[in-house]
Amino acid sequence: MDPVLDAAFFLRWLAAATEVMDREGDRLTELDSAIGDADHGINMRRGFNAASDAVAKEPPDTPGGVLVGVGRQLISKVGGASGPLYGTALRRAGKSLGDADHVTPEQLRDALLTAVDAVSELGGAAPGDKTMLDAMVPSVQAYGAALDSGAGLTQALAAAAAAADEGAAATIPLQARKGRASYLGERSIGHQDPGATSIALLIDAFARTAKGDADE
Amino acid sequence: MKMLINGPDTVVADALRGLADAHPELAVDTEKRVVVRRDAPVAGKVGLVSGGGTGHEPLHSGFVGHGMLDAACPGEVFTSPVPDQMAAATAAVSAGAGVVHIVKNYTGDVLNFKMAAELVEDDGVEVEQVLVDDDVAVTDSLYTAGRRGTGATLFVEKITGALAQEGAPLAQVAAVGRKVNESSRTFGVALTAVTTPAKGSPTFDLPSDELELGIGIHGEPGRERRKMMTAREIAEFSLDAILDDLPPGGPVLALVNGMGGTPLLELYLFNAEVHRILGERGVQVARTLVGNYVTSLDMAGASITLCRADDELVRLWDAPVNTPALRWGM
Numbered sequence: 001m002d003p004v005l006d007a008a009f010f011l012r013w014l015a016a017a018t019e020v021m022d023r024e025g026d027r028l029t030e031l032d033s034a035i036g037d038a039d040h041g042i043n044m045r046r047g048f049n050a051a052s053d054a055v056a057k058e059p060p061d062t063p064g065g066v067l068v069g070v071g072r073q074l075i076s077k078v079g080g081a082s083g084p085l086y087g088t089a090l091r092r093a094g095k096s097l098g099d100a101d102h103v104t105p106e107q108l109r110d111a112l113l114t115a116v117d118a119v120s121e122l123g124g125a126a127p128g129d130k131t132m133l134d135a136m137v138p139s140v141q142a143y144g145a146a147l148d149s150g151a152g153l154t155q156a157l158a159a160a161a162a163a164a165d166e167g168a169a170a171t172i173p174l175q176a177r178k179g180r181a182s183y184l185g186e187r188s189i190g191h192q193d194p195g196a197t198s199i200a201l202l203i204d205a206f207a208r209t210a211k212g213d214a215d216e
Numbered sequence: 217m218k219m220l221i222n223g224p225d226t227v228v229a230d231a232l233r234g235l236a237d238a239h240p241e242l243a244v245d246t247e248k249r250v251v252v253r254r255d256a257p258v259a260g261k262v263g264l265v266s267g268g269g270t271g272h273e274p275l276h277s278g279f280v281g282h283g284m285l286d287a288a289c290p291g292e293v294f295t296s297p298v299p300d301q302m303a304a305a306t307a308a309v310s311a312g313a314g315v316v317h318i319v320k321n322y323t324g325d326v327l328n329f330k331m332a333a334e335l336v337e338d339d340g341v342e343v344e345q346v347l348v349d350d351d352v353a354v355t356d357s358l359y360t361a362g363r364r365g366t367g368a369t370l371f372v373e374k375i376t377g378a379l380a381q382e383g384a385p386l387a388q389v390a391a392v393g394r395k396v397n398e399s400s401r402t403f404g405v406a407l408t409a410v411t412t413p414a415k416g417s418p419t420f421d422l423p424s425d426e427l428e429l430g431i432g433i434h435g436e437p438g439r440e441r442r443k444m445m446t447a448r449e450i451a452e453f454s455l456d457a458i459l460d461d462l463p464p465g466g467p468v469l470a471l472v473n474g475m476g477g478t479p480l481l482e483l484y485l486f487n488a489e490v491h492r493i494l495g496e497r498g499v500q501v502a503r504t505l506v507g508n509y510v511t512s513l514d515m516a517g518a519s520i521t522l523c524r525a526d527d528e529l530v531r532l533w534d535a536p537v538n539t540p541a542l543r544w545g546m
Contacts, residue, residue, distance in 0.1 A: 029415065037294045037434040038412055038419040075331065079269075080295040081324035084331055122327060179323050182360035183353075183432060185439055
């Protein structure tokens with residue numbers, strides 16, 4: 001049975017996302033040290049822990065409220081490029097959900113598209129530039145395609161997670177054109193983009209949250 | 217790697233406490249993470265705010281004081297500060313004449329300062345941004361995040377600071393900052409990789425007989441790696457890159473900057489090569505500054521920054537300044 005996309009679902013996602021940043025932060029930092037400045041995992045860990053703490057103090061009662069709250073904390077606590085990019089993506093996605101106490105899988109797709117637009121606008125990157133968008137764009141497409149072909153939420157999120165993972169892996173042969181990795185020119189080729197990797201982790205947290213709920 | 221720290225998580229806060237202890241003339245808020253001239257806001261004066269990741273000391277906090285910055289916002293090590301810090305610093309220095317944000321061109325710094333400017337503009341503070349992007353090692357600007365802001369940041373902060381101290385209006389202060397940036401070019405080399413407190417080990421592997429050419433200031437590798445060169449060869453390689461790109465003109469201000477792990481003896485030796493080569497190529501040096509000013513933690517290496525300076529820029533460079541790291545004329 002597919003779970004209901006209510007505030008509790010998004011809070012369970014936040015817990016899963018925070019846990020995965022704690023667990024995988026060192027790997028993200030390792031990826032970032034190859035082509036960036038070796039702090040992506042550290043920053044994401046700090047941001048998601050701050051978001052979890054803030055939300056625990058005053059749990060929002062709508063899906064939009066959770067995403068806006070997490071986004072604001074990331075903007076306030078992370079710094080670097082990832083703070084504004086992840087923070088604005090989640091904040092705008094949350095705003096697009098309004099104050100409904102639960103949302104449909106289709107509304108979630110629109111929210112994810114809003115997040116993609118926010119990242120493109122703010123960062124000025126396009127798919128293929130070796131950035132987080134290379135995981136986001138195929139992931140949202142896969143999610144939408146799954147819904148269109150009649151899949152339920154759990155199945156669509158699983159497709160989204162698989163596509164994000166493939167998108168992140170597909171950044172390895174790319175030459176970076178945005179962000180700090182772009183300074184390396186051709187030397188950025190052969191490394192997986194840390195931002196695309198953390199996106200894949202966050203979407204996988206959605207898929208696992210839905211699956212965990214569905215299995216219960 | 218051994219470090220003089222208590223633990224990686226408290227490095228920035230601990231260092232800010234030490235800065236406050238050493239410099240009672242600065243108001244250091246370790247909670248909000250802002251460093252402000254104690255006499256700010258100075259009546260009628262345009263406020264100057266800069267900031268960026270820590271690990272580049274004395275940039276930026278060491279340049280807060282009379283004739284230079286009014287406030288700095290130190291971020292985590294090598295990580296842009298957050299908009300809240302920048303907004304707090306801007307509010308603290310705003311005397312009604314507007315505030316200039318001096319921003320090094322990195323995706324994170326640019327985004328966070330942009331969000332901060334929106335926050336304070338909602339409160340009626342007029343903000344002009346001066347972007348610093350002087351690093352000629354980044355060649356393909358169309359397909360990158362653009363040139364990095366490095367050594368020229370010191371020139372921009374000193375010269376805009378001097379003009380603001382004289383009471384010039386916002387547009388004029390921002391314009392001189394942009395002029396200094398457009399007139400400046402930098403090239404840097406690394407002899408060793410950098411070790412951040414959080415990671416505890418070097419961020420890239422650099423064999424002991426090789427160097428990285430065209431590095432930035434965040435431990436990111438450069439564009440090219442070669443077998444170790446002499447100071448003379450490094451100076452020639454760096455100045456070739458700079459002079460190829462520097463706008464033509466008269467005398468220059470020269471900054472021979474250490475990355476943090478290279479002794480001053482070597483920097484002066486390097487400076488001698490820089491002066492010799494510039495002399496051979498007919499470039500007159502109006503002023504020279506040698507030392508560790510725009511650093512990258514413990515990285516060994518150096519950068520050269522040249523800024524074409526007319527009489528007005530030289531005058532503003534010579535104007536009195538009183539900050540922890542630059543102090544003359546008063």
